[in-house]
Amino acid sequence: MNDEVTDAPSDDTADAIAKFPRAKARTLRFTSGAPRSAKVIGDGSKALFLRSDGPEDLATSLWLSWFDADGDHYETKLADPRELLGDKADSEDVPAEEKARRERAREGGTGIVGYSVAADGDRVVFTINGRLFLTEIGDPEDADHDGDLDVRTRELAGAWLDEDPDLYTPVLNPRISPDGWHVLYTTGEHLMLVDIGDWPSDGIDREDPAGELDDGVSVVADAQDEALTEGLYEADADADDDDDDEFFDDRITAIYGVSVEDEDGETAENTWRIGLAEFVAGEEMDRYDGFWWAPDSRHVLFESFDTADEPVWHLSDPADPERPAAARRYPRALTRNADVYLTVISLAFNVDQRYRGITANADVEWDRDAYEYVAAVSWTKGHDPLVLVQNRRQTRDQVLEVAVDGASDADDDVRTLGSTRVLEEHANDQWLDLISGTPARTPDGRLVTALNDMQTDTNRLMVDGRPFTPAGWQVRHVLDVTDDDVLAVVQRTPELAPDEPIEWRLADAGVSPDDASRIGAHDARSFDVVSFGYDGSITPLTVTPGSWTASRAGDGCVITGRDMTSPDVRMSHSLTAALPAEPDEGEERDPALTILTAPVASHAARPGFTPNVTFTRLGEHRLYTAIIAPSASSPYAGADKLPVLMKPYGGPGFQQVVASQSFYWEAQWWADQGFLVVTADGRGTTGRGPKWDREIFEDMKAVTLADQVEAVRALPEALAALPGMPAPDLDRVCMIGWSYGGFLSALAVLDAPDVFRAACAGAPPTDWTLYDTHYTERYLGLDPAVYERNSIVADAPGLRRPLMLIHGFADDNVTIAHSLRLSQALMAAGRPHTFLPLTGITHMTNDETVAENLLILQRDFLRNAFESPLA
Numbered sequence: 001m002n003d004e005v006t007d008a009p010s011d012d013t014a015d016a017i018a019k020f021p022r023a024k025a026r027t028l029r030f031t032s033g034a035p036r037s038a039k040v041i042g043d044g045s046k047a048l049f050l051r052s053d054g055p056e057d058l059a060t061s062l063w064l065s066w067f068d069a070d071g072d073h074y075e076t077k078l079a080d081p082r083e084l085l086g087d088k089a090d091s092e093d094v095p096a097e098e099k100a101r102r103e104r105a106r107e108g109g110t111g112i113v114g115y116s117v118a119a120d121g122d123r124v125v126f127t128i129n130g131r132l133f134l135t136e137i138g139d140p141e142d143a144d145h146d147g148d149l150d151v152r153t154r155e156l157a158g159a160w161l162d163e164d165p166d167l168y169t170p171v172l173n174p175r176i177s178p179d180g181w182h183v184l185y186t187t188g189e190h191l192m193l194v195d196i197g198d199w200p201s202d203g204i205d206r207e208d209p210a211g212e213l214d215d216g217v218s219v220v221a222d223a224q225d226e227a228l229t230e231g232l233y234e235a236d237a238d239a240d241d242d243d244d245d246e247f248f249d250d251r252i253t254a255i256y257g258v259s260v261e262d263e264d265g266e267t268a269e270n271t272w273r274i275g276l277a278e279f280v281a282g283e284e285m286d287r288y289d290g291f292w293w294a295p296d297s298r299h300v301l302f303e304s305f306d307t308a309d310e311p312v313w314h315l316s317d318p319a320d321p322e323r324p325a326a327a328r329r330y331p332r333a334l335t336r337n338a339d340v341y342l343t344v345i346s347l348a349f350n351v352d353q354r355y356r357g358i359t360a361n362a363d364v365e366w367d368r369d370a371y372e373y374v375a376a377v378s379w380t381k382g383h384d385p386l387v388l389v390q391n392r393r394q395t396r397d398q399v400l401e402v403a404v405d406g407a408s409d410a411d412d413d414v415r416t417l418g419s420t421r422v423l424e425e426h427a428n429d430q431w432l433d434l435i436s437g438t439p440a441r442t443p444d445g446r447l448v449t450a451l452n453d454m455q456t457d458t459n460r461l462m463v464d465g466r467p468f469t470p471a472g473w474q475v476r477h478v479l480d481v482t483d484d485d486v487l488a489v490v491q492r493t494p495e496l497a498p499d500e501p502i503e504w505r506l507a508d509a510g511v512s513p514d515d516a517s518r519i520g521a522h523d524a525r526s527f528d529v530v531s532f533g534y535d536g537s538i539t540p541l542t543v544t545p546g547s548w549t550a551s552r553a554g555d556g557c558v559i560t561g562r563d564m565t566s567p568d569v570r571m572s573h574s575l576t577a578a579l580p581a582e583p584d585e586g587e588e589r590d591p592a593l594t595i596l597t598a599p600v601a602s603h604a605a606r607p608g609f610t611p612n613v614t615f616t617r618l619g620e621h622r623l624y625t626a627i628i629a630p631s632a633s634s635p636y637a638g639a640d641k642l643p644v645l646m647k648p649y650g651g652p653g654f655q656q657v658v659a660s661q662s663f664y665w666e667a668q669w670w671a672d673q674g675f676l677v678v679t680a681d682g683r684g685t686t687g688r689g690p691k692w693d694r695e696i697f698e699d700m701k702a703v704t705l706a707d708q709v710e711a712v713r714a715l716p717e718a719l720a721a722l723p724g725m726p727a728p729d730l731d732r733v734c735m736i737g738w739s740y741g742g743f744l745s746a747l748a749v750l751d752a753p754d755v756f757r758a759a760c761a762g763a764p765p766t767d768w769t770l771y772d773t774h775y776t777e778r779y780l781g782l783d784p785a786v787y788e789r790n791s792i793v794a795d796a797p798g799l800r801r802p803l804m805l806i807h808g809f810a811d812d813n814v815t816i817a818h819s820l821r822l823s824q825a826l827m828a829a830g831r832p833h834t835f836l837p838l839t840g841i842t843h844m845t846n847d848e849t850v851a852e853n854l855l856i857l858q859r860d861f862l863r864n865a866f867e868s869p870l871a
Helices: 012-026 081-090 096-105 158-163 279-284 502-508 513-519 661-671 690-696 700-720 740-751 773-780 784-790 793-798 817-828 848-867
Strands: 036-041 046-051 059-067 073-079 123-128 131-137 151-155 172-176 182-186 190-195 251-257 272-274 291-293 299-306 312-315 326-329 339-349 355-363 373-378 386-390 396-402 420-427 447-453 458-463 473-481 485-492 528-533 538-540 546-553 556-563 570-579 592-600 613-618 623-628 641-646 676-681 727-738 758-762 803-808 834-838
Touching (some): 036 556, 036 570, 059 570, 131 158, 251 355, 485 546, 623 661, 623 700, 690 700, 700 784, 740 803
Parallel strands (some): 036 546
Antiparallel strands (some): 182 190, 447 458, 473 485
8 A cells, every 4th residue: 555645746736735725715715806796788788797806805896798889898897895985995894684694695705795787787786885886887889999988886875874874774785776766775674765866066065965864754664563554645756856956866765664662662672674585595595685676666575574483592702701692583493484474565756766655555465374485586577576485394385476567367357466366386295496587477478487397307497387398407597588498507417318419519529538537527517508498499508517607688698607627717798799791892781690709807816726536426326426536746646545535515405526626626635635535426416306306305314324335335446447546445434524514424423433434524413403494394394203313413422433523603504503412412422522613603614724724623633533543
């Protein structure tokens, strides 16, 4: 056996791998400076996106990618947080509610991290440090030949926010109206409407709002139980609002509130929130919005919810004993959820687009007892909004149409505001998957919904109740819906859909089998962007296997993603345009239809090495597996045999074996420390169809561990067939993981000590009754006996292998109580273990010192564990 450390070559690769842990944290996992969050606007010639200025710059700016009339491409910075806030831009001070939203969305950047754009694409709003800003984009046709675009940015209603912060702040989740005249945001207790005023001009003092502050501010409802019954009136849309000036100031109006009082008239604990998404919506449903503008900018649908029935949890910082614990409501499994309501309101404005009042309001009616989750909301121009609701067990759902415009139904009965009708219902004995972007209306009114088709083992799409996406094409996200097609992110199952589109066959023609084992294929490892026509046509927009997404509007499209051929986030903007053609002598020629494509620059750092990855399939279940061997510069490059480090996520709803280099950079660091790193996606991980997903139903613990054991035992035969691969030392197998991967790592040494000799478990959910309702009950149901069977706390007395527990005290997703309960049980059983608590660390570990030392401590722990008598 040859796995001893030798003198490592002094080259760039070895140096980059040594510096990787800090570089990863300092660059936000090598995403700082990379373009992201693209949205194509208008006719498709323009696209908004976010990007910071450099590889270690966390302050993100708003940018525009655009083509001029001659087909030339430009990138224009629209808004820079440092220019707008000066020195304050580098000392981020965002509201607690916004920090919570970013934690739900796993957002680690600062500056401008999100935006909202009007329907025409000429006005954009965003927040920086809790301040509200508006950017107006000039017409590209007015730009000069150097691509200088007319761009104006200013703060909206800053004086109002400063004058009465208790009422007007925090500014959360601002959304501009489709017509571009108003901004709606929430403070958590009030919905606030901003009328956008004129731009400043010389000689006008813009620091104070016109007139007295109270003029134009009307809290229409202050007590949740009164809910607009007072102050409701018929608005006069033609009134001049007593404003005869040549300009209008920005103006904020509180239009709806949920503050409460106790019997003595004192302010009580307010468990109500308005205009926000409740915890499980953001954490598990990928729904971060709590209100929605109508396409006509005259109606709003919003959520309010009461958390009074949810358990109260307390998060504390033991390193600062003088700091009180923070109380919060958390919907733990088998307890009560937040009580969610939807309300629709009609707004009136005068001829100058100044808010005049609410002319109508109504609660949205549905069977809230039977369907307590609001999973998705969509609103297409010319149609009433759609709402997807789920029952508690997520085995049934309903697609509801909410009456807003007073349209008649099929029987010519005029439906009242807020009433609903059920358009479709779906059921599954285990659970129904949420497909983002559904339900949706086509512009001509057809209904696009998701289908967990168990008969064909495919997550499909339906149009008006008819499946139209083919069997074997697993739809993950719907990106755009037109009258001709649906643009979606999909994963192909070759066993069910063996015929590849011609675009993929042509691209694969020159790829050798050896290259294919390193770049992947269009299967469960690849998230491809594909257009599905209602006529059955399949048109890929991405050609190389990778992790891709897209935005489309008009004749333009932006593709963003990564693959195995490059370390970069790659973004490209394409436009189908009619450009002036060069005429032949003596004749005129019509404009030529041309597809323009331009890359959007990335300023992100590269890790400095390419992961040495080989893809394979392992075991009876043909598990998709990535094997990462030491790099050529590693002192372990010539090893005949190496210890095995299993590095899975392994749980439902997520994959680790993906055709993207970024998934394997950390694994390469581990490989160069002297491990053969193996990541295997077992049953329950996504991408292989609804039957595969549901193999773990009510039995996550046993099934997910069994698949990791299966992968280990299949390694010798698989690696023997791979030239130059070291043999696996099955006497020295360990596992590391985070979140569900942490659960699986602790489980490995507790329940399979004959296979796994040591483990490091990061943020493990050890007791599933401590995790949230929507995730946990989807897979484990509502029977307490199932939770007891899937917990690992009771397994503590069986520990006889080295185990390190790692957990952040500030983790509000998988709280540190999980690790503490397991540690307490291990102590009670007299089982030695290591516990590494992380002060101030959430479920994300972006502190560069912690990130580096965490990897080193785990490495040393595992090395020592192999020499320990316990192992």
